[in-house]
Amino acid sequence: MSNDKSKLLEERKKRYLTALDCGKPDRVPIGLTVSEFMAKVAGFTLQEIYYDLDKNLKALAKFVEEYEVDTFFSAPSLWWAASHDAVGAVYLKFAGRELEPNTQFQYVEGEFMLPEDYDAFIENPTEWILTTYLPRIHKEFAEPGSYRASVALIKGAGARAMELQLTQQGTAKIMEEYGVVPAGTGLTKAPFDTLGDALRGLKGIMMDMRKVPDKLKAAMEVLVPHNIFYALATAGGDTEFPAFMPLHRGAYPFLNPRQWDEFYWPTLKKVIEGLWEKGKRTYFFAEGDWTPYLERIAELPDKSIVFHVDMTDIDKAKKILGGRFCLKGNIPNSLLAVGKPEEVRDYVKRLIDEYAADGGFVIDAAAVVQGDAKEENIRAVIETVLLYGKY
Amino acid sequence: MTGEKPTGNVFKNLPPGVCIPWEEKLKDLGEIKGDADIIRNEWDKLELFAYLYLWYWVQR
Numbered sequence: 001m002s003n004d005k006s007k008l009l010e011e012r013k014k015r016y017l018t019a020l021d022c023g024k025p026d027r028v029p030i031g032l033t034v035s036e037f038m039a040k041v042a043g044f045t046l047q048e049i050y051y052d053l054d055k056n057l058k059a060l061a062k063f064v065e066e067y068e069v070d071t072f073f074s075a076p077s078l079w080w081a082a083s084h085d086a087v088g089a090v091y092l093k094f095a096g097r098e099l100e101p102n103t104q105f106q107y108v109e110g111e112f113m114l115p116e117d118y119d120a121f122i123e124n125p126t127e128w129i130l131t132t133y134l135p136r137i138h139k140e141f142a143e144p145g146s147y148r149a150s151v152a153l154i155k156g157a158g159a160r161a162m163e164l165q166l167t168q169q170g171t172a173k174i175m176e177e178y179g180v181v182p183a184g185t186g187l188t189k190a191p192f193d194t195l196g197d198a199l200r201g202l203k204g205i206m207m208d209m210r211k212v213p214d215k216l217k218a219a220m221e222v223l224v225p226h227n228i229f230y231a232l233a234t235a236g237g238d239t240e241f242p243a244f245m246p247l248h249r250g251a252y253p254f255l256n257p258r259q260w261d262e263f264y265w266p267t268l269k270k271v272i273e274g275l276w277e278k279g280k281r282t283y284f285f286a287e288g289d290w291t292p293y294l295e296r297i298a299e300l301p302d303k304s305i306v307f308h309v310d311m312t313d314i315d316k317a318k319k320i321l322g323g324r325f326c327l328k329g330n331i332p333n334s335l336l337a338v339g340k341p342e343e344v345r346d347y348v349k350r351l352i353d354e355y356a357a358d359g360g361f362v363i364d365a366a367a368v369v370q371g372d373a374k375e376e377n378i379r380a381v382i383e384t385v386l387l388y389g390k391y
Numbered sequence: 392m393t394g395e396k397p398t399g400n401v402f403k404n405l406p407p408g409v410c411i412p413w414e415e416k417l418k419d420l421g422e423i424k425g426d427a428d429i430i431r432n433e434w435d436k437l438e439l440f441a442y443l444y445l446w447y448w449v450q451r
Contacts, residue, residue, distance in 0.1 A: 091451070124400040126410055129445045131400075137448065160444050189450055198451050229407030230446055233439060 008179030012070040016181055016362070020242065020281065020306055020326045024359030028352055028389035030382055031071040031183050031328060031362040033285075033308075036104060036371040037378070038063040038076040046371070047096025050081040050105065053163060057170035064178045068382050071183040072174055073368075075167065079105070083159035087152045088139030091198065104370060112136050113199035115208065118215040121199075122222050133199070184283045186235025186243040188227045188275075190268040191220035196249045205249070209263055220267040228274040235280070242283035242306050243275060251288025251311075265296055276304040283328075286312055287367060294320040310366045318355050327355060328362040331381060336365060336373040341380035348384040356389070363389070410441045 011026075018025035039049045042059035049056045056075040064072055081094040093099055093106040112133060113121065121128045135141040140152030174180055189197070195216070196205040208216040231243035249255065250264045272282045284305040290297070291313040297305075302324045309317050309329030317327055331347055348363065355361055363385050369378070405412065413431055417423075423430060 089448075120400055123403050124405055126405055126442060126445055127400045127402055129449055130410075134445070134448060157441075157444050160447065161440070187450060194449060198449050226407045226446065227450075230443070230450055233408065233443055 005177060005179040009175055009181060012179060013181045016070050016183075017240070019360060019362050021303055022323060022326055022360035024391045027391060028356045028385055029070040029362045030068070030385050030389075031364050032067075032069050032369060032378070032381065033073045033183065033364055033367075034063060034369040034378075035073070035076045035078070037369045037373045040371050041066060041375065045095065045101045046077075046103065046105075047094070047101040049075075049077045050079070050094045051096060053080055053166050056080075057166065057173075060170065060174060061178070064174055064180045067378060068386065069180060071362075072171075072180050073183050075170065077105075080159065080163045083156060083163060086155035086159055087134075087141065090137055090139060102371075109197075109201045110137075111201045111204045113195070113204070115204070115212060115215075118212060118219055122215070122218050125219075125222060125226065182241055184244040185238040185241045186231045186233070186280070188231035188234075188243050188245050188271065188282075190245065190247055190250060190264065191223035191227060191271065192250065192264045192267065193246075193248045194223050194227060195219060202249065202254070209259060213263075216263065220263075224267050224270045224274065227271045228278070231271075231275055231282075232278060232280060239279040239281075242281040244283045244285060245272075246285045247287060247290075250293070251286070251290060252292050254288075257292055260293060261296070265293070269300065272300055272304055276301050281305065284308060286310060289313075291316055297321065298324065300325070306362070308364070314355060322355075323358070323360065326360045326362060328364045330366045331364070333365055333367050333369065333373065336369060336377045336381075339374075339377060341376050344377045344380040345384045348381050349388050352385070352388050359391070408435075408439050408442050410438055410445070413438075 015025040015027065016029045016031065019029050036046060036049070038059040039046055042055070042062040044055050044059055049059050056077050060072060060075045079092060081097065084092055084094070085097070091108050091110065091112070093108060095101050095103050095105065099106065117128065117132060120132065135144055138152065141149045143149055171182065175182070192205070196202060200208060205216070235243055250260060250268065255264055275282055281303065282305045285308045287310050289311040294312070294316055297307065298320050306326045306328050307317060307321050309327055314330055321327065330351070331344065335344060335347060351363060356363070363381065402412065413434060416434060
């Protein structure tokens with residue numbers, strides 16, 4: 001490993017991007033997707049990292065200083081809780097406010113888009129978000145145009161600008177001072193998840209598949225160009241690293257295979273193919289089990305995704321996707337939380353021997369590493385890759 | 392959550408990245424005495440920021 005940080009950055013970048021292209025780098029890249037675990041490493045409470053932007057970024061710096069990873073995912077908190085308080089956002093609960101200071105944030109799902117909103121959403125989703133959706137999810141916007149609503153809008157927009165600026169500065173510092181590369185740039189979603197996560201909710205979208213299937217499909221088609229655009233815009237135009245796409249409702253068995261084929265896959269495929277046409281790969285963060293859909297996923301253009309293995313059958317993923325798409329994963333988070341370092345070493349060694357041997361593989365946990373992971377187990381992951389992961 | 396019925400949109404079929412079309416803003420601005428592209432470019436940057444702010448709350 002080089003001590004020259006710019007040289008180290010190039011080494012790691014080459015290692016990571018070679019694997020994403022299904023090649024064999026000098027060794028298997030370590031791309032742990034870590035979030036709240038970093039607060040523990042830095043000695044901060046979760047309230048501190050959710051509310052204090054400086055500490056959120058310091059926790060990331062502390063993590064990459066102490067742990068020899070090739071890539072970083074983000075700062076531990078994806079949200080600045082103060083910006084949510086400014087507008088009275090209702091769908092997240094944060095440590096230190098509604099929750100105890102060291103409790104993981106909670107998502108409070110609701111039906112914030114109603115079935116009768118579909119037409120307005122399809123006609124112009126951006127305007128609908130401002131005029132209909134935000135007043136529902138932001139308590140401060142309950143009376144649009146009021147003094148409180150206007151102040152909240154100023155604060156919310158200003159907070160977002162501050163957050164973006166500090167985050168860009170913080171991640172640039174991680175690259176320059178620690179030589180660690182981003183696992184991805186930009187974020188987007190499957191159109192079904194855009195609707196199912198934050199708008200209609202799981203219950204609502206399940207009903208829509210039966211009651212208003214044509215409107216649901218029309219809304220998802222409207223979302224395709226927006227979701228492609230959002231990935232590129234939030235990446236600042238970068239096409240070197242993949243766009244992060246957390247995939248939720250497409251995991252088996254939220255939908256049955258017929259529903260998946262009819263509702264989930266067509267527009268997800270269009271987003272991925274649309275990004276690929278613009279040179280942007282998708283980090284297909286397949287949370288849960290996607291085994292029944294591997295053959296369909298294999299329809300995508302070669303190398304257009306990095307397939308993250310969580311509970312998907314990794315043997316089948318390797319057989320069906322391996323060689324055409326980079327695989328990433330899949331150390332069980334339960335093992336990192338309650339296992340022993342020697343068990344972690346055995347698991348990582350098996351991943352290297354059985355799935356990474358011919359390249360196109362990045363070592364990661366099965367899901368995002370939260371505060372329950374043991375520090376000695378994360379060290380065991382890294383030590384094992386450094387010892388056995390050289391090609 | 393307020394359960395009011397949607398009141399309809401002012402604009403239709405706007406492309407990604409746009410909240411208020413430049414053509415609409417031009418009507419307000421009237422005659423532009425200098426380089427319209429300079430004004431348009433900066434307008435588009437703020438349009439993009441507004442667009443991303445709105446969609447941030449959806450693409451969580």
